[in-house]
Amino acid sequence: MALYREQYWDFGPTLAAEKLVERDGYEVDHETLRRWLSAAGLWKRQRKRPKHREWRERKAHFGELVQMDGSQVVQWSGG
Numbered sequence: 001m002a003l004y005r006e007q008y009w010d011f012g013p014t015l016a017a018e019k020l021v022e023r024d025g026y027e028v029d030h031e032t033l034r035r036w037l038s039a040a041g042l043w044k045r046q047r048k049r050p051k052h053r054e055w056r057e058r059k060a061h062f063g064e065l066v067q068m069d070g071s072q073v074v075q076w077s078g079g
Helices: 002-007 013-024 030-040
Strands: none
Touching: 002 013, 013 030
16 A cells, blocks of 8 residues: 555556556555555545436427527529
8 A cells, every 4th residue: 555655646446456566566456456445545436427418308298399490591692
């Protein structure tokens, strides 16, 4: 844990586990490291995906939707 605090504090558990094996020779499973870091308060899941869509309000009548035309009208002068 001290090594993580000193050198890998900005890494996630998976990358930190890989670097611990590669550079320092400590083989720790990334899930074990994740549990240790969570218990020590050093890591929590940071990525939250935004909502994909929002529900629209239901219309008063079946089939009722507001339709808009966003196309630009081009005038042809005919000649």
